[in-house]
Amino acid sequence: MIAFHSNSRQHAALAPEFERALRGFDLADDDAAARAMAAFETSLASYAGVGHAVGVASGTDAVTIALNCFSLPPGGEVITCDFGFYATAAAIVRAGFQPVFVDTAPDSYLMDPARVAEAITPQTVAIVAVHLFGEALPLTPLADLAREHGIALIEDCAQALGARDGDRPVGTVGAASAVSFNWTKHLGSQSNAGAVLTNDAQLAEMALALRSYGSTGGFRHDWLGLNSRINPFEALILDVKLPHLDGWIDRRAALAARYDRNFDGSPVGVPFSHAPGRHAHHKYTIRVADRDGLHAHLLERGVTTMACYPYLLHEHGAFDHHPHRAEPAPNAAALTGSVLALPVFPELTDDEIDGISELILGYVKEHS
Numbered sequence: 001m002i003a004f005h006s007n008s009r010q011h012a013a014l015a016p017e018f019e020r021a022l023r024g025f026d027l028a029d030d031d032a033a034a035r036a037m038a039a040f041e042t043s044l045a046s047y048a049g050v051g052h053a054v055g056v057a058s059g060t061d062a063v064t065i066a067l068n069c070f071s072l073p074p075g076g077e078v079i080t081c082d083f084g085f086y087a088t089a090a091a092i093v094r095a096g097f098q099p100v101f102v103d104t105a106p107d108s109y110l111m112d113p114a115r116v117a118e119a120i121t122p123q124t125v126a127i128v129a130v131h132l133f134g135e136a137l138p139l140t141p142l143a144d145l146a147r148e149h150g151i152a153l154i155e156d157c158a159q160a161l162g163a164r165d166g167d168r169p170v171g172t173v174g175a176a177s178a179v180s181f182n183w184t185k186h187l188g189s190q191s192n193a194g195a196v197l198t199n200d201a202q203l204a205e206m207a208l209a210l211r212s213y214g215s216t217g218g219f220r221h222d223w224l225g226l227n228s229r230i231n232p233f234e235a236l237i238l239d240v241k242l243p244h245l246d247g248w249i250d251r252r253a254a255l256a257a258r259y260d261r262n263f264d265g266s267p268v269g270v271p272f273s274h275a276p277g278r279h280a281h282h283k284y285t286i287r288v289a290d291r292d293g294l295h296a297h298l299l300e301r302g303v304t305t306m307a308c309y310p311y312l313l314h315e316h317g318a319f320d321h322h323p324h325r326a327e328p329a330p331n332a333a334a335l336t337g338s339v340l341a342l343p344v345f346p347e348l349t350d351d352e353i354d355g356i357s358e359l360i361l362g363y364v365k366e367h368s
């Protein structure tokens, strides 16, 4: 039985460190929670290479709060990619804006900056750049567009903490960025947590207010904030895990390279080659003709895979009753029918990767 994602091997190895951290938390000390939160925020800002990290309850809240930090006109258009995870688009709507969905670049899982440029109108207020599957988007063209048009660039790094575009870490180019520590992410909490990253002290102050009922104190609420502070126990756990993240990403890269080699010369479409930088390998996503058949075949043999993602974002019923615009997205539409993400968590063994690869190669040979 190989799960699509599991933390159990990782957490078993870290159990003594977790216990030490949790035992050090004094429940009788009113300041213990704030200290645990602040300690993790300091570690995270330093790891990410930004001035400020503000811990929040989830990645969804992080995207929402990042968007609301700028006091942008309500109802404005926010451009993002039509191929991706629901939460990005939901956060745009929740933050009070209209999503505008654009296509992926050819031979890529990532948003096409050329399509972003075409989609900008006088109503555009922001771009949300999603570093999907752990791969950094080319940030220079997006940062140039944002500057030229006076709009905000927000990076959704929920799948990409630790990745780099060239030598620039994701999360450091956009004015504000969002991270997720949902338990399935490559830096996972026990359930949910997230953070807003920024180099701008004023935006950080705003994010702090927005995670705390939109108030800076004294029961005065100047902004429509959330109640979304990071859980202090999750902060403790994450602070233990963060120093291991780079090693885990390296191990994911080794597993991804092993899959690549195993699939070489076969009809399996391996992840597109990408620009120089560092891939976080949050997901290892292949493309195959009979995706649903392969998924079922693997499941019967004890391997769980996931179609990431089977629908374009604008196709979800959730957005039917909210204003949005979907630009033509033929590249992204082609992906939705063929993509399948394979297990790639760092505690998998080489033998397990080879076993999964063999099952896949056997199936595609029979069905092509």
Ligand SMILES: *Cc1c(COP(=O)(O)O)cnc(C)c1O
Binding pocket: 058, 059, 060, 061, 063, 084, 085, 087, 088, 130, 156, 158, 159, 180, 181, 182, 192, 193, 194
């Ligand atoms: C997971 C994810 C989110 C949302 O994060 P949560 O912590 O699950 O709320 C946002 N954007 C992307 C790209 C994600 O993968």
